[in-house]
Amino acid sequence: MSRLHSRAWVREAIRLLEADANRSADTHLHVFPLPLDWGIDLYLKDESVHPTGSLxxxxxxxxxxxxxxxxxxxxxxxxxxxxxxxxxxxxxxxxxxxxxxxxxxxxxxxxxxxxxxxxxxxxxxxxxxxxxxxxxxxxxxxxxxxxxxxxxxxxxxRATDWRGNNNIAESVYAQMRAERHPIPTWIVVGAGTGGTSATFGRYVRYRRHTTKVAVVDPENSSFYGAWQTGALDYGTGMSSRIEGIGRPRVEPSFVPGVIDEMLRVPDAGSLAAIRLLRERTGHWAGGSTGTNLYGAFQLIAGMLEEGQAGSVVTLLCDGGERYANTYYNDSWLTEQNLDIEPYTAKFEEFLTSGKFTPEILPE
The missing domain is CATH 3.40.50.1100 (Rossmann fold)
Structure with a gap:
């Protein structure tokens, strides 16, 4: 193939990718119901509606x-x-x-x-x-x-243009413009590659927003330890049960310098949260969305304690139908020795009182 032909093929390939993006409307921003008198709004950006069903x-x-x-x-x-x-x-x-x-x-x-x-x-x-x-x-x-x-x-x-070009951060801020707290107090995301947290962290700094970026990390993952110690060679060597996030090693795309807070989340808490999400909103999501929700609840409780109003945005990363035989299967939970009931009670208490005591996981 000649260079000219090759360039022509690349141009057509890029056109196809752009056309596919243009055929898809932007993903939805759902509201998770919180007591109105809290003065805090919680949103989930629903990435499950992409053609392939995920972030x-x-x-x-x-x-x-x-x-x-x-x-x-x-x-x-x-x-x-x-x-x-x-x-x-x-x-x-x-x-x-x-x-x-x-x-x-x-x-x-x-x-x-x-x-x-x-x-x-x-x-x-x-x-x-x-x-x-x-x-x-x-x-x-x-x-x-x-x-x-x-x-x-x-x-x-590095593949995502953090300045804009329709990245997920730019999309969130555009959708938030008409809300009562248009500039989020917190953005909450998990880390699998680290690319999403890098995009949000860079974008909020580039646009000079006051938003803070929190990254939630499941059990067995290395990202929290790396962020806490500053050691990017930190590793647990263990796989995460929460698919899509958590890694046994710190991946090259993880950029700790753009993260304001990291929270460790118990796996049973993540899975209790997705069942709560389905019960309260009808949205059926995967485990990483539950990790996000757990972290969002923890941060909202802190805002309430400080008398702070505002908004929190997190992600609905993928649909729950992919996990019908695991995360939504009580027999699988038993096999994995995961008891979600204490966390279900914790969430119910939070949604009533606004108080949330996170579990301290062993280092």
């Missing part, structure tokens, strides 16, 4: 655009990723749109539901026995087939 739809599109404009992706490029979850699902969707082969490296124990979603969009799963081997195997595959390793964990923070 990772934005990331996948950004990663492909980044590869295209950097000359790393052409008409014959094989796209490689290390992901067993929502990022791989979204990348497979965009790869099929561009007529490109997509292979993702996944642990052998990956659920059949996830594999089916990746394959539904035309992706191929390459299995490894140990999750930490995903990274090196993805690099090897990309090298062998002269492909492009999308590498979400390295490029998430």
């Amino acid at each position: 990772k739809h934005r990331l996948a599109r950004s990663l492909l655009l980044y590869g295209l404009v950097n000359g790393q992706i052409g008409a014959d490029t094989v796209l490689i990723e290390a992901s067993s979850g929502s990022t791989a699902v979204s990348e497979a969707y965009f790869a099929r749109m561009l007529g490109l082969k997509f292979v993702t490296v996944v642990p052998r124990r990956t659920s059949p539901e996830k594999i089916a979603l990746i394959e539904f969009y035309g992706g191929t799963c390459h299995f490894v026995d140990a999750p930490p081997a995903m990274y090196t195997e993805a690099e090897r595959l990309a090298s062998e087939c002269n492909g492009h390793y999308l590498d979400q964990f390295t490029y998430a923070e």
Whole structure:
């Protein structure tokens, strides 16, 4: 293929990605009901309504655009990723749109539901026995087939334009303009790659907003320890049960300097929160949304204690239908030794009194 032909293909690929974005309306900003006399509003930006059903739809599109404009992706490029979850699902969707082969490296124990979603969009799963081997195997595959390793964990923070260009932060502030507290007091997000917290943290500083960014971290994850100690080589070596967030190592896209607060959240608390969300709003979400809600409740309780009015925005990251056999299955909770009842009671007390005592997790 000539260089001219290659440039023409890239232009058409970018047009296809832009057209897909234009066909999708912006994601909704839902209100979570709180007592009116608190003077505090809680919003959830519903990323589950993207065509591939999760927040990772934005990331996948950004990663492909980044590869295209950097000359790393052409008409014959094989796209490689290390992901067993929502990022791989979204990348497979965009790869099929561009007529490109997509292979993702996944642990052998990956659920059949996830594999089916990746394959539904035309992706191929390459299995490894140990999750930490995903990274090196993805690099090897990309090298062998002269492909492009999308590498979400390295490029998430730089593939998204944090100044604007319809990123999630810009979208939130545009949607908040008509609310009674248009500039959020807090933005609450989890960290999987670290890209979302980097985007929000950079954007609020660039736009000179007073908003603070809080990152919630589930059990077994390394991000909280890295933020607390300043050691970016901090690692737990353990996988998170809350899919989409939490990592056994600190990923390169994690930018601790743009984060104002980090909160550790018990897994049972995350899963109690998504059931509360469904009961109170009808929205069915995955576990990472519950982690976000737990952190938002904790911060709102602090605002109430200080007599502070304002708004808090967090994310509904993906839909709950993907977790019907796990997070919403009482037998699975029992197998995992997760008791959500104490947290359900904690949330009910919070929504009545405004008081919330977080659990102190062991270091």
